[in-house]
Amino acid sequence: MTKMTYREAVRAAIRKALRSDPRVFLMGEDVGRYGGAFAVSHGLLAEFGPERIRDTPLSESAFVGAGIGAALGGLRPIVEIMTVNFSLLAMDQILNNAATLRHMSGGQFNVPLVVRVATGGGRQMAAQHSHSLEGWYAHIPGIKVLTPATVPDAYGMLLAALQEPDPVFIFEHATLYPLDGEVDETAGHFDIGGAAVRRVGQDLTLITYGGTLGKTIQAAEHLAKAGIEAEVIDMRLLRPLDIATIVNSVTKTHRAVIVDEAWRTGSFAAEISAQIMEKAFDDLDAPVQRVCSAEVPMPYAKHLETAALPKVEEIVSAAQGMIAHHG
Amino acid sequence: MATTPVSKHPPVDREHALFLLSEMLRIRRFEEKAAEMYSLQRIHGFLHLYIGEEATGVGAMQAFTQDDAIVATYREHGQALARGISSKVLMAEMFGKATGCSHGHGGSMHFFDARRRFYGGYAIVGGGLPIAVGLALADQLQNRKRVTACFFGDGAVAEGEFHESLNLAALWKLPVVFLCENNLYAMGTALERHQAQINISQKAASYNLAASVVDGMDVLAVETATKQAVESVRKGNGPFLLEFRTYRYRAHSMSDPDLYRTKEEIEEWRKRDPIVLFQSQLREWKLLTDSDLSKMEAELNTELDEAVRFAETSPLEPVENLLEDVEGPVTA
Secondary structure: OEEEEEHHHHHHHHHHHHHHOOOOOEEEOOOOOOOOOOOOOOOHHHHHHOOEEEEEOOOOOHHHHHHHHHHOOOOEEEEEEEEEHHHHHHHHHHHHHHHOOOOOOOOOOOOOEEEEEOOOOOOOOOOOOOOOOOOHHHHHOOOOEEEEOOHHHHHHHHHHHOOOOEEEEEEEEEEHOHHHHHHHOOOOOOOOOEEEEOOOEEEEEEEEHHHHHHHHHHHHHHHHHHHOOOOEEEOOEEEOOOHHHHHHHHHHHHHHHEEEEEEEOOHHHHHHHHHHHHHHHOOOOOOEEEEEEEOOOOOOOOOHHHHHOHHHHHHHHHHHHHHHEEE | OOOOOOOOOOOOOHHHHHHHHHHHHHHHHHHHHHHHHOOOOOOOOOOOOOOOOOHHHHHHOOOOOOOOEEOOOOOOOOHHHHHHOHHOOOHHOOOOOOOOOOOOOOOOOOOOEOOEEEEEOOOOOOOOOOHHHHHHHHHHHOOOOEEEEEEEOOHHHHHHHHHHHHHHHHHOOOOOOEEEEEEEOOOOOOOHHHOOOOOHHHHHHHOOOEEEEEEEEOOOHHHHHHHHHHHHOOOOOOOOOEEEOOOOOOOOOOOOOOOOOOHHHHHHHHHHHHHHHHHHHHHHOOOOOHHHHHHHHHHHHHHHHHHHHHHHHOOOOOOHHHOOOOOOOOOO
């Protein structure tokens, strides 16, 4: 096991992939000479050269589409879209081409494309640089949406994604890059897997993914001091959603709170809530709660941004409210 | 910019001449049949006819080998037929049958054929250009000497993807041939109403990319120009932009009431019908007889009747298969 940060884990996975498979290459803005906007690809240009660590112009639509074409042409591109905020410029290629080509062609073409996207707020990057839109992507049939929240997942999920025959979108919450952890670099094979139970508990289920896992675990620790044992589920993937793990937990605990950094209305949390209702209604002692971002463009001022984002206190109070509710 | 003049002497042998003519005629008769089937409600949704533009699809296709890749638009029946995809499976596709080239999943706007490296069929204007760039990138990175043909219209020139794609292809010297079929209208909006610079080929200079303008109603001019462009691209000189000046005689689609053009303008362009022009040229060169033509028409008639019969009698995909082909195994 090697100690490394989340950022280093992604880098290590890219490096391993490029070393072992000549079809793999990394393409995106500032991945080469700049070393990556979040320093993920730092040092990779020197090792692999400019053909395989490929700097692109600021042309999201063209380089994502080129990633699709390159995948159709037999390569295994990793396209880095600097942040989910800029991915909007490539939505046509993503939805109308990447996700749709297999079905639209009658199954003739698969698009083995991996797209890595930094996401989320909390660093005072303001309204146009703080979105959490992975829920929008999870809406689309034909793609997988991965949200690694831990250092081992930052490593393993990328390697697993590169084995997939269809497009995979990996959302890396920007606050996770400096997270410390450990990776087993000798491990051979990685499956994408499903949801992970990060903390076992029997009183209620806290469900989350990506950047809010830390806050959710903190909330569970606060609740434990009050004698409430929360089970924490890290979804790890939004599409396909591992609803079975969630339902298993809710069947045991009878209460669920979903923590999602996206805006509350139409959030992916709403989808999970609907599925829990459909599959575990009779096991619920209280309505499913959601802790999401406030309905406001992300403000710049620190106190406002903090107020807009999900807070540990909100998760704790939602949980306590549920325990008090008699179902 | 000068357009390529047509030679006074027969620059083509009889066999090739008759081949080009029959290819164009096949497209014309197929499109007429498709229009008829649409009116009879055997074909639904959107139908965009290639009538008038046959010379660009047929002429250009002669420059590409089976190994090269073709990316086209929703007005792609002409390119699909010229690529060698059978009229049967194209008709069946438009009838929504399981035997269609896209198994009935795509319809008129989404023809695909993996074996013939025909990569669609895109309904979003400009949507195919980045894909063509990527296919060419894959060839370059894998040291394959293949070229990617990318057909699009004048409307696409307004989309950001056109500019991004030409820049990227030129920057990386990718083996793409950008083929603009300029029929003077982006749906109902005339070129001079949507472009500040109406000379499309001149836009290539912004990206340091070679370009030519070609008379799109002259199949031999299109063939010659495309072959020259493709040869240059194959030599590694970087991408090329060809602007074919052409015209569509029918409306944008079967739903279009065509209120934005005058009958006079259409009539003027009808005088340059690429098929009629080529026929008279071939007669002048003594390469075409009446009996050649009637034989060709008779064969096409039989072929298209068979295509309709095939489409009519083909099965629909079972509804139980609805959720298949959303995800799946590696295909190639």
